[in-house]
Amino acid sequence: MAPRSSQEEPPEPVEADPGHEEFVESLTKFAKERGINVDFNARVNGKHIDLFKLWNVVTSRGGYDVISGEKLAWRKVGIDFNLGNANAAAYAFALKTTYYKNLAAYEIKTFWKRDPPPVAILEKLTAKGGDILSRTVENFQPPNRSSLANGDSDSEGEEARTPKEDRMEIDDPGSGGAGGRSTRGLRQAPPPRQLFQPDLSSSRQTRHSSGHHQSPQPTAATHTGYNYASSNPNSASFAIANYEPRPPMPLTLRPILTPGNNPALFHERLRLAREARKIELGLISPSTKGMMKPGAGFEGPNIYVRTLQGLRSQVPEEQDYALHHLVKISHERGDKYKFDAFPNLAEGLIEYVLGVSSLFYDVKWEIRYSDDEHGINVLDGIRGTPDILQRIQCLKRIDTPDEMESEEFARKLTKILEAGLTIRNLALLEDNAIYLADMPQLRDFLSIAINLPSSSVTTELKHYALEIAEQVTKYWPMDESDPLYQSLLTQVNDGHDRGAVITSLRALSRISTSLDDINSLKGLPVSIIRRICEWILLEDEELVHACLDFLYVFTAVPENVGFLLSNSDEFPISSFLGQLARLLQFHATTTYVRTSASEKVSVTAAVEIPGVPRDLLDQFLKYDEPDRSNHWLRSVFEEDKESFITQIALWSAYQYRFTEHTTERTGLLPAAEFIKNVSSIFAGANAQVVSGPNPKFIIKGIRPRHAPMDPKGRVYSRCLWKAPGSSPCGEFLLKPKHMFDHIVYQHIGVDRKSDGLSWDFESQSRATQLPPDCSWAGCRHFARRDGSAPTAYELGMHVKTHLPDQSNKASHRQKYNRTPVNQTVPPMRSVNGQRALMRVPKVDPEYGREEKNYYQRFEVAPTDDMGNAIGLPWGSVVVLRNLARNIPKAAALLQPDKREAFSKEAMEGLFGPLRDRLLFVMAYNKPLAGFIYEVLGYIDKGSALSE
Structure with a gap:
């Protein structure tokens, strides 16, 4: 339907939101293509509803279906539009209807990227009802008036629809609704004319009382002396005059x-x-017509009973209907659809899916529940059919074309696949798997399906059969003569389908896992073990995981390990062990664990404002005020929210530093302006007044540094040389080299050589006497020597131990550790093979010390939420544990000649090359450490037995 030409144009918003114009243009274009009208002037409770805002609010909360499925959600949406609290339910539904009529189809198309349903089942209907995403022409059914009147719901959805071809519905002439009856019914006869009926009541009215005809009433004249007959009651005239006829x-x-x-x-x-x-x-x-036909006027059975009865009816149309819905039910409601609640459902599905053999062989399987003599096509439904493989080999093959299939063949195969898919979906539920495990005919079906001819049309059914076997084999004990066991081994040994091989390995690994019986996996050919070892080399995690699960079950039995040892010529067990050790570190992630080597020592507050070295002061003097004072403040102060300094002390220090360098061009700042600049430089600093008897003006949030800092952020170091009987030097120097030159020249008294680059330690000192000992912060390093004074060279080399190393490696460590130049780099010690910083007992409180840590590396295997190893590393380590534990036991079961050969090779010959890798995994891979410890214990125990 084309949109009307009178479609309303969207109003221009007062303030255009980003994307509003694009939204209006896109919505208008979509409405024109769909043939609907968008009401951009929609109003609810007299308030304009902006469709762009409504779209953003609804899509941000998940869309129309999410909000409709939540209780009172549309009322919450209405809050964003200020619809009011009075009659909130009506306004919420009106807002929902506005979105439904204008934006529901647009949401399906643009937000969910799907095709919206037709207008007839979306915009033409009311907003009250089901979801819009799942609404299609096939599954949508308008509500039934009679069922709604009786309180029934239409939740069954597609119950009443069958997968038949669409037929044109022909209306019954007499089955019209109310509207039809009103148009096709008989015309009602007009009301008959009312004949005139005079008023014949018993009390006679006077002429005055009838108000229809007024006539003059003659006045009764009194004539004295005259006697009229009409006034005499006994006269005839009186009787005639007063006669009243009987009422008709x-x-x-x-x-x-x-x-x-x-x-x-x-x-x-x-x-x-x-x-x-x-x-x-x-x-x-x-x-x-008019008679009640059988089934008419009744709802009939629900969809579950309907599908069960249709499947068992042997009517092709009903079976097609049942299989169509069983696939949907098993997929959507499989967790609630159990075989024990619907007797004969599993039997009916198995009987139907057995018909696949009739498509390829001249046979029709029949399940018989009696001890009568069975033919080749009769399956034992009580105990199973042990010779089913031999019967399959005796069947006569039908010539089935592979290139082109007939319509009947394709239809039958499709329905058989639907039956197999239904069994597969329902078998995923544990209760259904237990129910199927008690059915011998299921084992016969699995053997028949797995051994179907190799063809593209049978691949899907084979996969369904293997997945059913994966869910059910854990409830079945099997020996090497079991037909299903032999069929699964054939899939592993001869199969080329990766999915079939993986599922077969899983089914074999789960045999008897839920029973007390041991899954021994007897009768395996060596070729299967060889193929599994080759598959382990592949970069296919799913396939390798299935192989490791199979090997874990296989190697848990000592007889099977003996089978591997006895066939060591065809199965190289040593290389197999190497591959298992390789998988121990599969997808391992590297992590580091931090351990504290030294505790943090906090820096103490400085007592006085530090002086500024000459080279740094020269840099400050190049600037004019207020830049000069700003650089000085950053150099000698730092932020500390707990500290403060008095304003007079700060102003005095500023005057003392720059008064002698004041010129006519650069004078000092006024005190008020200088104090104001402090707050602009340090964000946490502010001027305050401490109340008291003597109010104190302070600046809160800064404190003096222990050493000045240059504009590039480099901190100077203080010379800690203190000669006996003198005060500390206290000179500030920027680099360790400058500190070394200062100590050698000023305190040791050594001059430079003639080249001006190196120091002349050979000529001792220009001073009359060398310092008797190292005076760096009370070191006294040479006091332990017996009376001999150190040489200038010895003093100079020792002074370097108090300064940071200036090599490249040390510079890198200095860059990241921020070790002060007056603090010796802590020595290293070995901890569990890792280098760790030793604890330094004495630390200069002026500089403090950051926390020192060392890090230990770990290679962690994938783990679950409980921290247990999972994946290929766990599968490989448990197989290694089985081999290390069972190889000595298996060796005792070997023949004497092979036992002697094994004793020469011994356990150490097999696991010796792996010991270093195992120790590495145990040290660095914590989730596997306990398993590796057990493996090494079994190796040592087995080595002792082999000797």
Whole structure:
């Protein structure tokens, strides 16, 4: 339907939101293509509803279906539009209807990227009802008036629809609704004319009381002396004058029906007379119109019972209907659909899916539940059919074309696949798997399906059969003669389908896992073990995981390990062990664990404002105020929210530093302006007044540094040389080299050589006497020597131990550790093979010390939420544990000649090359450490036994 030309244009928003114009243009274009009208001027409770805002609010909360499925959610949406609290339910539904009529289809198309349903089942209907995403022409059914009146719901959805071809519904002429009855019914006869009926009540009214005809009333004249006969009651004239006739009886008028006033009735009577005559003559059968047909007026069984009865009915149409819905039910409601609640459902599905053999062989399987003599096509439904493989080999193959299939063949195969898929979906539920495990005919079906001819049309059913076997084999004990066991081994040994091989390995690994019986996996050919070892080399995690699960079950039995040892020529067990050790580190992630080597030592607050070295002061003097004072403040102060300094002390320090360098061009700042600049430089600093007897003006949030800092952020170091009987030097120097040159020249007294680059330690000192000992912060390193004074060279080399190393490696460590130049780099010690910083007992409190840590590396295997190893590393380590534990036991079961050969090779010959890798995994892979410890214990124990 094309949109009307009178479609309303969207109003221009007051403030255009980003994307509003694009939204309006896109929505208008979509409405034009769909053939609907978008009401951009929609109003609810007298308030304009902006569709762009409504779209953003609804899509941000998940869409129309999510909000409709939440209780009172549309009321919450209405809050964003200020619809008010009065009559909130009506306004919420009106807002929901606005979105439904204008934006529901647009949401399906643009937000969910799907095709919206037709207009007839979306916009043309009310917003009250089901979801819009799941609504299609096939599954949508309008509500039934009779069922809704009785309180029934239409939740069954597609119950009443069958997968048949669409047929044109022909309306019954007499089955119209209320509207049909009003148009096709008989016209009601007009009301008959009312004849004039005079008022014949018993009390006679006077002429004055009848108000219809007023006539002059003659006045009674009194004539004295005259006697009139009409006034004499005994006279005849009096009787005639006062005579009152009897009231007439009311007439009942009935219209006469004639072809003129009711032709429809006469035509209907004529038609009925003709039909009666034809029935009497046997020309037509009696009409059943108006009779209640069987099943009419009743709802019938629900969808579950309907599908069960249809499957067992042997009627092709009903079976098609049942299989169509069983696939949907098993997929959507499989967790609630159990075989024990619907007897004969599993039997019916198995009987139907066994019909696949009739498509390829000249056979029709029959399940018999008796001890009668069975033919080749009869399956034992009580104990199973042990010779099913031999029977399959004796079947006669039908010539089935592979390139082109007939329509009947394709239809039958499709329905068989639906039955197999239904069994597969329902078998995923544990209760259904247990139910199927008690059915011997299921084992026969699995053997038949797995051994179907190799063809593209049978691949899907084979996969269904293998997945069913994967869920059910854990409840079945199997020996090496079991047909299903042999069929699964054939899939592993000869199969080329990766999915079939993986599923077969899983099914074999789960045999008897839920029973007390041990899954021994007897009768395996060596070729299967060889293929599994080759598959382990592949970069296919799913396939390798299935192989490791199979090997874990296989190697848990000592006899099977002995089978591997006895066939060591064809199965190289040593290389197999190497591959298992390789998988121990599969997808391992590297992590580091931090351990504290030294505790943090906090820096103490400085007592006085540090001086500024000459080279740094020269840099400050190059600037004019207020830049000069700003650089000075950053150099000698730092932020500390707990500290403060008095304003007079700060102003005095500023005057003391720059008064002698004041010129006419650069004068000092006024005190108020200088104090104001402090807050602009340090964000946490502010001027305050401490109340008290003597108010104190302070600046809160800064404190002096222990050493000045240059504009590049490099901190100077203080010279800690303190000669006996003198005060500390206290000179600030920027680099360790400058500190070394200062100590050698000023305190040791050594001059430079003639080249001006190196120091002349050979000529001792220019001073009369060398310092007797190292005076760096009370070191006294040479006091332990017996009376001999150190040389200048010895003093100089020792001073370097107090300064940071200036090599490249040390510079890198200095860059990231921020070790102060007056603090010796802590020595290293070995901890569990890792290098760790030793604890330094003495630390200069002026510089403090950051926390020192060392890090230990770990290679962690994938783990679950509980921290247990999972994946390929766990599968490989448990197989290694089985081999290390069972190889000595298996060796005792070997033949004497092979036992002697094994004893020469011994356990150490097999696991010796792996010991270093195992120790590495145990040290660095914590989730596997306990397993590796057990493996090494079994290796040592086995080595002792082999010796």
